[in-house]
Amino acid sequence: MFWLVDAFRPHRFVELGTHTGVSYCAACQAIELLRLPCSCYAIDTWKGDEHAGFYDERVYTDLATYHAPKYAAFSSLVRSTFDAAVDHFEDESIDLLHIDGLHTYDAVRHDFENWRPKLTRNAIVLFHDTNVHERDFGVYRLWGEVSAGRPHFEFLHGHGLGVLGIGDSYPKAVEGLFAAGEQDHCREAVRTAFAHLGQAVAQRGNTADAARLAETKLALSRSEWPRYQDMIQEDMATKGIYLDVDFYRNSYADLAHMSDEHLRDHFAKHGAQEGRLGTRMSLREHFLDEVRSNRSILEIGPFCNPQVTGGNVRYFDVLDSQQLVARAEQIGYPIKAVPQIHYTSPVGNLSVVPDRFAAAISCHCIEHQPDLIHHLQQVANILDDGGRYYVIIPDKRYCFDRFIPESTIADFLDAHFSQRRTHSLASVIEHRALTVHNDCVRHWQGDHGTPLQSPEIVNRVRDAIEEYKQAHGGYVDVHAWQFTPEGFQRDIQALYELGYSPLRPLRVHGTSHNRNEFTAILSR
Incomplete structure (x- = not known):
């Protein structure tokens, strides 16, 4: 205690x-x-x-x-x-x-x-x-x-x-305790240490001197605990996709006999690639249940399909409500759910939001940000201390981005140092000419379609260049980034450690079988 x-x-x-x-x-x-x-x-x-x-x-x-x-x-x-x-x-x-x-x-x-x-x-x-x-x-x-x-x-x-x-x-030490519970050898070391300490205190009397005397006899003493915490934190930062071992074991009968360590090994080598659920939070419907539990929420880019509603929710978009209705009608989308937009910026500038929130959420939005780092910095500025940014992100492997290379930390930093506020010509060409079908079930079955060949690709590239020119430096709505859960966790963690992002990846959840998106929670 x-x-x-x-x-x-x-x-x-x-x-x-x-x-x-x-x-x-x-x-x-x-x-x-x-x-x-x-x-x-x-x-x-x-x-x-x-x-x-x-x-x-x-x-x-x-x-x-x-x-x-x-x-x-x-x-x-x-x-x-x-x-x-x-x-x-x-x-x-x-x-x-x-x-x-x-x-x-x-x-x-x-x-x-x-x-x-x-x-x-x-x-x-x-x-x-x-x-x-x-x-x-x-x-x-x-x-x-x-x-x-x-x-x-x-x-x-x-x-x-x-x-x-x-x-x-x-706090870091408490996160270390929770992380130790996910690893067999660490869990037993902590249990043994505190059990011996408690036994010694009970035998000698509940005094500070007795506690200190007991601690000197433990392999895991107070002097060693900070080093142990550092080790746990390093492991948490690099272990990748989040796995709830109890959920994983209970969800699949063929895994029921496995130890925690074997379950982690199975998930890393097989389960994630098979689309097995490592946590119910991989599913949008369960992920949104947690989002809704926050006392105040900003949804970024709801368009005509807001993910959360209620009196504690505010909305930000590049268009106001009337403009969103007109846009939805133009492309044949339903308009009934278009929400009242509280904050608007044609260039997606979140600095126009004067309030702070316990949580923010965006769905299939973060991949559209021309400067990902700038976006993360702006989101952090409208979050309370300890606030969380919930993101739902397309997995490039199971959507139309299949054949476009995964984005790297070098790409994110290049866009940031270039102060990119609109999409590059490369992004417009990729989105218009290099994408394939968007049927996630077919992608999971290995049917990715065929990349465009000449002359069709020539025509699409020509059209993309013309579209880029006609924008005259304005915004063209395309994907700037292509993500996988593993790459997203790795690169956002690196941006946090480098000091470019105030948000760190708290949990990244793998992509579920026959779906084309993954979920993540970033913490300020």
Whole structure:
């Protein structure tokens, strides 16, 4: 608990089910010693239940007597049921929640769902007793459900403790813990280290000296932890396409017997190429569910098919609403869904947006940006700290860009240093003369069509050059970039490390079988 408080630095900590206060006071001790601006609340009736047993008033009075002189300045013991207490907390106000009440499946699920609206976007929830599989304990069942597809780590000692990330943007050390949970050898090293540390503290007494003495005997000590975190971060930056190993194993019967390490190897060598789902977030419909959960959203380039709607959504496009309707009618697209456009720039200049948002989204838009780096910089400027840019991107291998070479970091940097604001002649020629059919199912079957041959290609190139000239330096709507999930993750990460992009790739999800797009989340 001390390590997590130090690494995460919450502003509000709530514990549901405190009993004698061991874990709660450990958190309070960390907050006091680290001088963190954090308020703490222990919620319990202090009467007991069928799992903890029922006990007398002395349990509460002993804790209150110990607690008051040490932690009363920032901590409160609240004698209440969980349901009665929940309404006293504002929505999106709790950073760290520890659920340790009645441990039946229905009870712990109710507690999680009842308190879920009170959590901040990137909160952490702790579940105690995830490793108890007897009597009617059901925390392990709920843990299996809520941890799938989310950042998480499970400790097995002390009846089990699940650490669940509700969001996807955390301090470096916490991200390292979650990343360790995805690798067999790292996961076991962390579990062993903390299990030995906890055992030593329990045997010697819960004191700082005992903890330090135990740590000196561990292969993974505090002095080694930062180096371990650096190793994890380097691995996260280079491991490529995101894989939820539990989802992957449970989705395919032929993989059910594999270890986590073998699953990762299978996905890298076979699964991604076969279009197997490594996460449900590869599918647009599930991806958009997460987008909609943000409190404020800017959709870039909705045209006549906005991906998200609602009172928390604003829209930016190169045309206003009336112009979009006219454009849609001209090319035979439906006009019913054309949204009200709040911000407009004919050249796609996002600096006209005066507001900031928790999230931005674009669908089949980023590949049209003449200067990708400039676009990422502008998106970052309209995002809150920790904000996310959700992108849905065509995979060149399964769309009409099949025979056009994949874009490289050199291409992105060349466009940026050239301050390109309209498409190059090369992009116009590629888009008009070098593309093929756009049937993704045929592409997955290996039927890519045939590149144009003379004289047809000559005619199309001639038409493309004429179109470029007639634009007189204006914007021509074509693809500037061709992406694959692996290349996108690699190059956006490199642009971030080079300092050209303020956005880093948080997760890139592979292309699903018989689809022509992949999804990614970039974080500011």
